[in-house]
Amino acid sequence: MDEEDRSQPNQFSSETLDPIAQMKHATMLERLSNLQRSRLQQSAARRSDSAASSPAFESVRSFLDRFSDSKRSIEADLACCRALASDPASAPNLKPELEKVSASIADLDRLVAENSYFLPSYEVRSSLKAISELKEALDSANSELMPRKKFSFKNKAPKKDPCVLVKQIEQIKVLDAEKSSPVCVRDSPGFWNKEDAVLVKRFRVSEEGEGDFSLSDLSSCEVYLKGRIRALFVHRLRNCRIFAGPVQGSVLIEDVNDCLFMLASHQIRIHQARATDFYLRVRSRPIIEDSSGVRFAPYRLFYEGIDEELKDSGLGEETGYWANVDDFKWLRAVQSPNWCLIPEEERVGTMNASDREEQCDDK
Known part of the structure; x- marks a missing residue:
């Protein structure tokens, strides 16, 4: 009897506790389900907000x-x-x-x-x-x-002298021979075909030659161009150091190797440069094409009167464009491997060209 009495409460207790445990378990599952649903909704909302705030x-x-x-x-x-x-x-x-x-x-x-x-x-x-x-x-x-202007036949064109025709033919031959040097302009003043020379040119406002200037076929030369010029054309330089005052228009550079350029200009375009350093002050982003191993740093040239010349040429203030180079042959999103900035410890100091006087006539 006692044994039966003892067994009955246990059976009743087990049957009583099971429904309670089940209810607790069901309540816990429902709470977890609601929590998970809430988390999913919050996550979706965050993704939506992120997409809206990042256009x-x-x-x-x-x-x-x-x-x-x-x-x-x-x-x-x-x-x-x-x-x-x-x-x-x-x-x-x-x-x-x-x-x-x-x-x-x-x-x-x-x-x-x-x-x-x-x-x-x-x-x-x-x-x-x-x-x-x-x-x-x-x-x-x-x-x-566009329609061209009509020719006037009022005056008959004079016959050309045979000597003039021969001269024109010779000029055409020269132009054909120089097609490999499209950048330089033969009619402009310049330094041509020099080796192991120090070349200095001072441009003065009163000179008619304060226009275009060309540097072509120079090897192991130092060139100092002091004063304002309109445009600078550079072609086929090897192991040269070029220091130039303000260029009021463009600088066009082609086929240079192992050189150093210190230039101030409104526009600078560089084509086929190898292992060359450029110290620039420029009013627009420098452009390079078909170049490699080129490095850039800020302009560091000084001579008496250069500050006024830079100001008069619209180049008085540093723009920072020297560090923003466009590589037209590299259109990918990553940095072009063809150019970089010159580390501070490798940059040359300010170049003082005040004592450089004209030592060689152009051409």
Whole structure:
């Protein structure tokens, strides 16, 4: 009896506790399920907020779509201009249409400038290159399609002296021979075909030669150009050191190896440079093409009067563009391996050219 009495409470207790445990277990599962659902909802909300607060990718994509549409529209307008040129009745409309294309290219150029702050650098370079090609196509269309001035036959052209014809033929031969040197201009003053020389040229405001200047086929030379010039053309230099005052226009450099350039200019374009250092002050991003092992640092040239000359040439202030180089043959998102900045400890000090006087006549 006692044994039966003892067994009954245990059986009752077991049957009583099981439903309670089951209820607790069910409540716990429901709580966990609700918690998991809440976490999933919060995660989805965070992803949505993140996408809404990070529109950079969509902005770049939107820009590229708009740029492509505008580019195609301009190309179509150019094609229409060529079609108009073939119809004499539509010829009067040709000039306004070409002007319209020019305005569209200007708008596209402005679009890139206004959005360049968030665009990847390779997209900016690619867009600028496409705009440059559109401008070249427009220039070509203008020269081909616009009606030329009619020739006047009032005065009969004099017969050319045979000696003049021979001279012109010889000039053509010289030009053909110099096609391998397209950068330099033979008619401009310059230093040509020198080796192991110190070459100094002082440009004065009163001189007519304060225009273009050329450096070509120099080897192991030091060149000092003091004063303002309009443009500088450089071609085929080996192991040279070039120090130049302000260039009011462009510097065009081609085929240089193992050189050092110290230049101040509004635009600088470098083609086929190898193992060469550039110390620059420039008003726009320097451009390199087909180059490798080139390095950049800020301008460090001094001579008496250079500060005033730089100011008068619009180069009085440092812009920092020397450190922002465009490699037109490298359109990827990562840094071009063809150029870098010169480490501080490897940069040359300020070059004082005050005591350099003219020692060699140009040409």
